Amino acid sequence: MTKQAICRIIGGCLVILIGAGVGFASYFLWNGAPDSWRDVVASTATVKAASRAMVVMAFVLVLSGVLAAANGPWGTTWAAIATVVFIVAAFWANQTLFGSLRLTHTGSNIIVAAVILLLLWVGSGTKT
Numbered sequence: 001m002t003k004q005a006i007c008r009i010i011g012g013c014l015v016i017l018i019g020a021g022v023g024f025a026s027y028f029l030w031n032g033a034p035d036s037w038r039d040v041v042a043s044t045a046t047v048k049a050a051s052r053a054m055v056v057m058a059f060v061l062v063l064s065g066v067l068a069a070a071n072g073p074w075g076t077t078w079a080a081i082a083t084v085v086f087i088v089a090a091f092w093a094n095q096t097l098f099g100s101l102r103l104t105h106t107g108s109n110i111i112v113a114a115v116i117l118l119l120l121w122v123g124s125g126t127k128t
Contacts, residue, residue, distance in 0.1 A: 003122070004122060004123055004124075004125050005071070005123070006123075007119045007120075007122040007123035008068060008069065008071060008075075008076060008119070008120065008122075008123025008124065009069045009123070010119050010123075011068060011069075011076070011079065011116050011117075011119030011120040011123050012065045012066065012067070012068030012069025012070070012075065012076075012079055012120075012123075013065065013069055014065070014112070014115075014116050014119070015061055015062075015064060015065030015068060015079045015082065015083060015116060015120075016061070016062050016065035016066060016069070017065075018061055018065075018083075018086065018112075018116075019057075019058045019059070019060070019061025019062035019063075019065060020058070020062065022054050022057050022058040022061060022086070023054070023055065023058035023059075023062070025054060026051045026052075026054035026055045026058060029047050029048070029050065029051035029054070030048070030051045031048065032044035032047045032048055033047045033097075039098055040097050040098060041097070041098060041099040042096055042097045042098075042099075046096060046097070047097065050093055050096060050097055053089070054093075057082075057085070057086060057089060060082050060085075061082050061083075061086060063078075064078040064079040064081070064082040065079055065082075067079065068120060068123070076120045076121075076123055076124040077124070079116075079120055080116075080117055080120045080121075083113050083116050083117060083120075084113070084117075086109075086113070087109055087110060087113045090105075090106060090109050091106060094106060
């Protein structure tokens, strides 16, 4: 297996894992924030709407991650786009649901996204 294939598969799998995590969080927020989540400051209606958007994002992340890992057509491109969209949406979601950007959380998201984008770039075989 080549370095390119390994990077593409690892990048795709990381995108799939992020999608699974987003889907898992959406499940818990589907009917509003649980009482034990005291840091959620948004209204129940806002939490439900965010949860529905998270389901869509989770589906897109998992699908694009599978396409990337399987070397499907445009797989690495779609996975990279989905990753960037996820990072942008995470800023909005943190501000909306928690009332702050939660810089530790969003900072780690940016670092992981940078690693994923690097893996997908190497995995795509694109030359600059």
